[in-house]
Amino acid sequence: MYIAIAGNIGSGKTTLTEILTKRYAAKAYYEDLANPYISDFYEDMGRWSFHLQLWFLGSRIQQTLTMLADEQDNIVQDRTIYEDAHIFADNLHAMGLMASRDFDTYMKMFNIEQALLPKPDVLIYLKASVPTLIAQIKMRGREYEQNIDEEYLQRLNDKYNHWIENIYEGRVLVVDKDVDDFIADPTIIDRICASVEEMCTGKRQL
Template sequence: MAKLFEQPRFIAVEGPIRVGKSSLAEHLAKTLHAKHIVEPENNPFLDRFYGAEPGMAFAAQMWFLAERYEQLRQAKHSDEPVVTDYIFEKDKLFAYVNLSDAELALYNRYYQMFREQLPAPDLVIYLQATPEALKQRLKRKGVAGERAISDAYIEQIVAAYEHFFFHYSASDLLIVNTSDIDFVNNNKDLKLLMKRLSEPIKGTQYFLPLGENAAD
């Protein structure tokens, strides 16, 4: 991994739910002795949003926006390399899926104000997976709050990620197809991915590894 970290870097790992981003970000941070910033948890509105309670989409989105801004604002001043399991733009991606036009107009005022104060990552690792693979992982994981997530919502989120990263140019970008690998539970798959990450990444590049299973 030395080539990635000849100088302090800001790496973000992204992708839809259960694609393996948190596991990869944690491993990268440990390997590189970097500061690890974890996606904000314990959103008090999230379970009610998944349950389709009116008004909870906006409340959940604004909570995430404020928490993500505060985390990345602090990381901006870090002398250590930084690894996160999200990018700030993720917040807007979900907002466009979840909010009404009126809610989105108010949300965007705060988003733009916060975004201007934050740095872009030096490298983004986008973990892809098909909706079918993600549905299987959600069932295997069995997290209570995630059981209410519909198949249609997963498909919508995957489509939003694909559209976003098709047009992404703010950082160097490695797109990794994870549908056929399990780098969380299979050490060979993890080594294969880490080997690719040790090589130079400039612009947008793709990595299509083959494996036996899908990451959790």
């Protein structure tokens, strides 16, 4: 079973990945935060947006190819290649922080590569309001995230909701983090797992 966790910055992807990995004796694949452009990007998004996104795209493809070669029955992935393109790169382009020429080049590479990769059996979308995201970002204390603009997070939320509702074609389980905080109430994990195990045939609200 291939489970992917999608969601905005600070939505709880890594925490849920850890929980589900233990629950299913799965192998976890986390977002690679060793991107050498990430600190520069948060200082000057326009200057470093293309470099940042291209590095993440390459890292995600490499990770997925490793997953394909893995003999594990269950895999949980923290963030997907689809988010890199349809959320982050698209948003940077819309904000004028990635040139159209760079964005077109990026999307050509993404479209070729994503066509060769398998979709998750279930994608769990962690939906959260900006105040919830900000609280989590402050709590985990990553220095380069502390000055993220609330408007930027809201734009990403809008992109995520549009992607889930209009673009992504696989099985989706939506978890509303404002209501269903699985960290505060571990019983919610049982409900998430029950839904995952039903192998949802469409978009579903927890």
